[in-house]
Amino acid sequence: MHFSFATKLIAACAILAGATPAFSHIVLETTSAPAGSSYKAVFLVGHGCQGSPTTGVTVQIPAGFLGAKPYPKAGWTVSTQLGKLAKPYDSHGKRVTEDVALVSWKAASREAALPDAFFDEFVLRGKLPASPGPLWFKVLQTCENGSNDWSDIPASGSATQGLKFPAVLLEVKPAETAQHHH
Numbered sequence: 001m002h003f004s005f006a007t008k009l010i011a012a013c014a015i016l017a018g019a020t021p022a023f024s025h026i027v028l029e030t031t032s033a034p035a036g037s038s039y040k041a042v043f044l045v046g047h048g049c050q051g052s053p054t055t056g057v058t059v060q061i062p063a064g065f066l067g068a069k070p071y072p073k074a075g076w077t078v079s080t081q082l083g084k085l086a087k088p089y090d091s092h093g094k095r096v097t098e099d100v101a102l103v104s105w106k107a108a109s110r111e112a113a114l115p116d117a118f119f120d121e122f123v124l125r126g127k128l129p130a131s132p133g134p135l136w137f138k139v140l141q142t143c144e145n146g147s148n149d150w151s152d153i154p155a156s157g158s159a160t161q162g163l164k165f166p167a168v169l170l171e172v173k174p175a176e177t178a179q180h181h182h
């Protein structure tokens with residue numbers, strides 16, 4: 001029996017999509033990390049908005065993720081926005097009452113936009129909360145045409161099956177457990 005190359009490709013994509021939805025949405029390169037550690041969040045963007053190139057990625061920093069700092073990105077303008085902390089804390093003898101709440105990358109030109117057929121990374125770093133549990137980053141992906149609002153969070157637990165636009169999940173592990181991996 002003969003299958004065309006295109007048919008095989010479609011079949012492979014369907015299998016991939018079923019087994020690892022991770023490859024189709026915006027996800028983190030490292031999906032778990034120890035509580036209280038410094039964490040490099042690499043957001044992987046695998047497609048645009050129904051074929052349209054990505055022109056912007058805006059990440060909402062979840063409560064408990066401290067001191068977010070974006071990595072610059074060639075061809076893109078990066079900006080941050082501060083927000084008031086629900087729970088102020090002390091650092092280096094100073095009271096900290098606000099922190100980075102929003103990190104945004106915008107393509108500086110039409111040429112810099114991320115084509116739907118390409119893959120790219122958007123990176124920031126920060127400190128994880130001291131207590132374990134799921135941490136959700138809501139991400140707004142804007143495109144030349146349309147946008148994807150990755151903000152769906154399950155009512156309980158951390159399974160994203162069935163969510164159309166799941167927020168980006170990081171599993172914060174108990175510090176001791178995670179150390180076994182090193």
Ligand SMILES: [Cu+2]
Pocket residue numbers: 023024025026047
């Ligand atoms: Cu997807």
